[in-house]
Amino acid sequence: MALEGKLLIGLQAVTGTRVNIQATNPSTGELLEPVYVGGDRSHVEQATQLAWDAFDTYRETSLEARATFLETIANEIEAIGDELIERAMAESGLPQARLAGERGRTCGQLRLFASVVRAGEWLDVRIDPAMPDRQPLPRADLRQRHIALGPVAVFGASNFPLAFSVAGGDTASALAAGCPVIVKGHSAHPGTSELVGRAIQKAVKACNLPEGVFSLLFGSGNEIGQALVTDPRIQAVGFTGSRSGGTALMQAAQNRPQPIPVYAEMSSINPVFLLPEALKANSQALGEAFVSSLNMGAGQFCTSPGLVIAVKGSDLDSFIQSAQKAVEGSGAQTMLTPGIHEAYQKGVSALSDEANVREIARGETGSGSYQCQTGLFATSASDFLASTVLQEEVFGASSLIIECQDMAEVKRVAEQLEGQLTATLHMNDGDVDAAKGLIPTLERKAGRILANGWPTGVEVCHAMVHGGPYPSTSDSRTTSVGTAAIKRFLRPVCYQSLPEALLPEALKEANPLKVSRLVDGKREA
Amino acid sequence: MALEGKLLIGLQAVTGTRVNIQATNPSTGELLEPVYVGGDRSHVEQATQLAWDAFDTYRETSLEARATFLETIANEIEAIGDELIERAMAESGLPQARLAGERGRTCGQLRLFASVVRAGEWLDVRIDPAMPDRQPLPRADLRQRHIALGPVAVFGASNFPLAFSVAGGDTASALAAGCPVIVKGHSAHPGTSELVGRAIQKAVKACNLPEGVFSLLFGSGNEIGQALVTDPRIQAVGFTGSRSGGTALMQAAQNRPQPIPVYAEMSSINPVFLLPEALKANSQALGEAFVSSLNMGAGQFCTSPGLVIAVKGSDLDSFIQSAQKAVEGSGAQTMLTPGIHEAYQKGVSALSDEANVREIARGETGSGSYQCQTGLFATSASDFLASTVLQEEVFGASSLIIECQDMAEVKRVAEQLEGQLTATLHMNDGDVDAAKGLIPTLERKAGRILANGWPTGVEVCHAMVHGGPYPSTSDSRTTSVGTAAIKRFLRPVCYQSLPEALLPEALKEANPLKVSRLVDGKREA
Known part of the structure; x- marks a missing residue:
């Protein structure tokens, strides 16, 4: 595929207006074509509005539809073939085998989140049935599920141009939760980012999802990064990078009229x-x-x-x-x-x-x-x-x-x-x-x-915690690797005495999604 | 019991040094004895150091011991008898029946959290067994549980002098999670607070727990409140009150060298x-x-x-x-x-x-x-x-x-x-x-x-969400009422390839605590 050096906003490819971003091959020092022209605030505005417009639809896609979307992204990434590995090698200096393994990890991660979406544990369904005869007061029927937080801004890392970047763990877990994602691509590997971004665009189209489910922007951290984090439609931030970068985003997110959570994975000496x-x-x-x-x-x-x-x-x-x-x-x-x-x-x-x-x-x-x-x-x-x-x-x-x-x-x-x-x-x-x-x-x-092992090598599984107390991350209550990462992008909603016709599928009496439920505090498998 | 107007620091009762705090009976306008002399930074220092010293022991108490502690607090509160209701009526102007009901709710809440502690769902145990023969790389044995965040500062509310105060939902859920608690008592009901605080002291003693598990301070928000939230040993904050009070705590917590979570329940027009x-x-x-x-x-x-x-x-x-x-x-x-x-x-x-x-x-x-x-x-x-x-x-x-x-x-x-x-x-x-x-x-x-109901009346149960997007709370991902409130004070830890002798009880192979586990992504009831 010919790289175009453009921003991917919804299903469009748009030429930016600001700084020129060009990757360097660190093995040779040569500049790599094409030039990516960075976006401005209007591109952030377009992408966040599309994401907002997509949110209510995307968060209520069926478990099957959302899982299929994640699997389609994995398939589309694999379909890029050698071009992806070659471009990532040129942009990162990392060897072929490492990047082929990282691609496997990235696609495996998307498929694992597909299985997580289908299993529905993340919904954390809780049902306390009505007790109309309770004394001194009756109890209403109360049901809880989790819903997506809203559009998420993801800042890709330099050190894993596939697994912690455009379709990496933050994106996969946010999409799994039902959140549209806007990635600010890392300036060190824009070509790799474009290839993966195009794969996600194809998956969005193939799955008939609203286009705002995904966008990919390039640009300066000060302009595009700050504009993203302070945009009122963005509801959470995923970041992997330096302590200074992470704490700047934390500050910006906290100073919004409505503060939002930042999941920054920063520094650790292990x-x-x-x-x-x-x-x-x-x-x-x-x-x-x-x-x-x-x-x-x-x-x-x-x-x-x-x-x-x-x-x-x-x-x-x-x-x-x-x-x-x-x-x-x-x-x-x-x-x-x-x-x-x-x-x-x-x-x-x-x-x-x-x-x-x-x-x-x-x-x-x-x-x-x-x-x-x-x-x-x-x-x-x-x-x-x-x-x-x-x-x-x-x-x-x-x-x-x-x-x-x-x-x-x-x-x-x-x-x-x-x-x-x-x-x-x-x-x-x-x-x-x-x-x-x-x-x-x-x-x-x-x-x-x-x-009796070594900390390098972070398994993508259910029990993994890739997180920790500050400053290793901004939020020790979470992990950015493994299936529990989905929890970062969810919040609980309680439905009291809603008629069956209005209850979300996850909470209907007959359990049509066949999800694990906590009924009156007891676990139903 | 004769009220003494003192700060309760661990098992001690200490006279403060600062502002005089005295409740007003809002029905009559009369000042109520005794005078509570507010604490200073040194009292915060004593309480947080005791809490820190108690933390590692308290967070590893057995499920049974911790549940018994919560039940003992409920028993001790009930044992105060009419004096508690009378004092709360005098300090709040609320009627007898309402406060008797609130006492029932408060004690019921403590007992419900005892049952939650015993059931162990909050541990969120996840086990991914080793796969030594997996190609291309073996998988290590990985096990996750949740542990307590650390000492928690709780700011009681004025409007529920029992259920959202010294032994209210924040305290009950933090203690259930394994966190020592330091309450800053509300200046509107110091006598009610002392009575309940003494009941918790008795429970700490009866259960042979380290004294730092609980302290109760009085004083000015600017001095004691800020000192608590900025103390490096405090790891989370629970607050119910005004938007201005909550956002001030959020700001202080975010500006610490190590930012910490603040769970502030603030304003809502419902x-x-x-x-x-x-x-x-x-x-x-x-x-x-x-x-x-x-x-x-x-x-x-x-x-x-x-x-x-x-x-x-x-x-x-x-x-x-x-x-x-x-x-x-x-x-x-x-x-x-x-x-x-x-x-x-x-x-x-x-x-x-x-x-x-x-x-x-x-x-x-x-x-x-x-x-x-x-x-x-x-x-x-x-x-x-x-x-x-x-x-x-x-x-x-x-x-x-x-x-x-x-x-x-x-x-x-x-x-x-x-x-x-x-x-x-x-x-x-x-x-x-x-x-x-x-x-x-x-x-x-x-x-x-x-x-088809009315929002007043918040059931204490498993499915309740008493939370919501900013500014109703500081963190829409959580609830301050109901059993899910315990999650606010926990973080996940992953144990990789630890020998059985070092694994916490919750993660041992034979499941001695008989808790629900996610094994390889599948729910074991």
């Missing part, structure tokens, strides 16, 4: 705790596995292990030696954008410059301009505890080892951490008591606790 | 739509029933029907005549506080002064200083649509009838309404199509939609 017995038994292998996790996607994962915490001694020294060797043998990898590469260089330099931080190893330098040279550093727990700089995320393959005096100091470090997406324990049977001592702290700090 | 056929069939009886709902609690209900919308004509005229008669025969009722009475007088005067608003009727004037004289007004839809003043809540027994040209204008009025707690339809079989045309709008505007 502490890994090496407990004494596991470290003693397995220091070499742990060192290698750690660096392998650190290098995934050039460290450009939200869940990259940026912090390793352990009691110092010969076992930790052995882990460090093993990790050092692995880092020194780490090939350079192209980073996503020149800007991300520059920020990584600065972050690593800042770590190196810290008086009490020592460099353990650096990886191979690459020949490309925007390559990531893996970095591993170490410091003492007391220096870490005294510093705020050392807790800042360095986005890319860089990690810091914290050497503690004893388990009490390990716990003090854990207690001082900011909110995290993940916390990892390496442990064996002899570490159970030590682990038990840490878990209450980790539960307060992180959305996901892992044992 | 539109009632009289559809043509129902109005034709029943105008007289509807007029009487409407005024009876309007007069409940001197109109001091969050769900008081402040707006009636119908197509003009002889049927509406007949409704208005009936309502006029009922209003003229409405006895004066004592309002909760001198301040509320003053605000009511101002609100009603402002309505009277509007050029395009006509007074239909006023109720009887009373002999007391702080009595509410019921007010009923009318205006045209076009004037209503052109005004922002007419949508403002007048807290108390005042309502405005909107006369529309036709159903299209009824719908335009509905579409322009702000967010509401409730929307009511009076309808019969001939109105089904008209009702269908309104429902999509009402679903977007309100948390609860009723047919």
Whole structure:
């Protein structure tokens, strides 16, 4: 398909009026055609009005129709074929296999949400039947279901140009909830975004849905992003990106005449705790596995292990030696954008410059301009505890080892951490008591606790939590990956004494949708 | 029990240092002993530190222990006996029967949350078993449960000195979720608050819980309220009160280094739509029933029907005549506080002064200083649509009838309404199509939609939604009444590959808590 460099507003393709956006191939430095001309406030206005007009119809589509729509999007994305992978490779510098896997994840995610829509658990149907004879007062018939919040603005991430972008988890879960979606495409991969956006347009058309169900805009964050978040028709925001970007959206959303929820997935350094017995038994292998996790996607994962915490001694020294060797043998990898590469260089330099931080190893330098040279550093727990700089995320393959005096100091470090997406324990049977001592702290700090694995790799399933206390996300009550992500875009409505003819399908007495219901507080399967 | 006028911090009773707070009996104007000396920041500091220290223990109490605690609070409140009702009557001007009913509601609510805790639905247990042989990558064992957010600050309301105050819905649901609670008692009923606070202290002691599970502070909103909401240990806020009070808390919570959720239930005018056929069939009886709902609690209900919308004509005229008669025969009722009475007088005067608003009727004037004289007004839809003043809540027994040209204008009025707690339809079989045309709008505007009833009277049950779009609440995704209120104080945590010994009880393979689980996306009853 010939890319056109246009905004996709409903079923139209529209030429913008503002800034020129052009992707750079980070492997070669070359600019990629076409130029995307950014939109202005009038394009936001068109897209949000179409979304608003579509909302009441789309939110009441049948479970089957909505599920089919999500599956059709997946089919249309697959139908793009190799062109999608090639364009994403050119725009991101990520390798073919990774992007093919990410496409599989993206389409699998859409199909999983289709199954979620059909199952109807998200409706959270509750029925308290009337009790006309109750004393001293009768009870009315009360029924609750969840409905969609309204049009949602989604800000795609740079680091997963498919799975966290135009048809990524935010879009899939918002569409599943019944919300029209307007995506502000990431300027690093506009061509990939256009391809996926066109696929969604086709699905909208094929499923005979109102065109406003989906739009894709490009433009500056200050203009298009702020206009979207402050538009009165937008009712929620999904965002994956930097802490500064996320907090700016939170502020804008909160200062609206009607504040709206922002689901921002921001920064996390994902502490890994090496407990004494596991470290003693397995220091070499742990060192290698750690660096392998650190290098995934050039460290450009939200869940990259940026912090390793352990009691110092010969076992930790052995882990460090093993990790050092692995880092020194780490090939350079192209980073996503020149800007991300520059920020990584600065972050690593800042770590190196810290008086009490020592460099353990650096990886191979690459020949490309925007390559990531893996970095591993170490410091003492007391220096870490005294510093705020050392807790800042360095986005890319860089990690810091914290050497503690004893388990009490390990716990003090854990207690001082900011909110995290993940916390990892390496442990064996002899570490159970030590682990038990840490878990209450980790539960307060992180959305996901892992044992004997690595935080990179976020399964798309029902039990996943890709979320966590601030600043890892803006809202610890939610997840942006996995089927529970749909809850972010729903609100409950109670229907009291409505005649059967007016009740939504989900609440009719005979349960025509065959959904799980809580009747008088008891679960009907 | 002799009231002491002290702050209850953990198991202690402490004398404050700041403003003197003394309740006024609104029926007589007399000041009620004792004087409550408001706390300062150091008292907030003590209470939040105790709450923080109690948190990890309290949130992991067994379901049975936590349920028993809630039931013990209910028992202790009942054990206070007549003294509680008498003090609440003196502090609120509300009649005996109403307060006895409210005590029943408050204790019933605590017992209902005990049953909710035991049932464990709130844990939202999800299990995705490991798939070690899955291609291309194995899946780890992933399990999700919900845990408590952390210590919660609760701001009691004036209008329900028991059910929305110290041991009201916010406290009951937060304690049920596993959150320690610090209540800032309402200055209008400090004695009632102390009595209930002492009952909770006794329950904490009887159940051998850490004392920080509960504290009760008095003081100025600017000092104590702001200090509570900005304390880093507080993780959520529950509030029932005015729009200005709620939005101030929202702002303070959002400007913290770590923003936290605020659940503020604020203002609502609760539109009632009289559809043509129902109005034709029943105008007289509807007029009487409407005024009876309007007069409940001197109109001091969050769900008081402040707006009636119908197509003009002889049927509406007949409704208005009936309502006029009922209003003229409405006895004066004592309002909760001198301040509320003053605000009511101002609100009603402002309505009277509007050029395009006509007074239909006023109720009887009373002999007391702080009595509410019921007010009923009318205006045209076009004037209503052109005004922002007419949508403002007048807290108390005042309502405005909107006369529309036709159903299209009824719908335009509905579409322009702000967010509401409730929307009511009076309808019969001939109105089904008209009702269908309104429902999509009402679903977007309100948390609860009723047919052929009145919005006053909020059932405490599983399906209730006492919530709604801004400004009726700060967060339309939640309810502050009913068992779903517990969700406000929870967040999900995912456990990946944790050994059985480290898994929380709720997630152990054998399901020892016998809770409903979503296994691989399928509901196990």
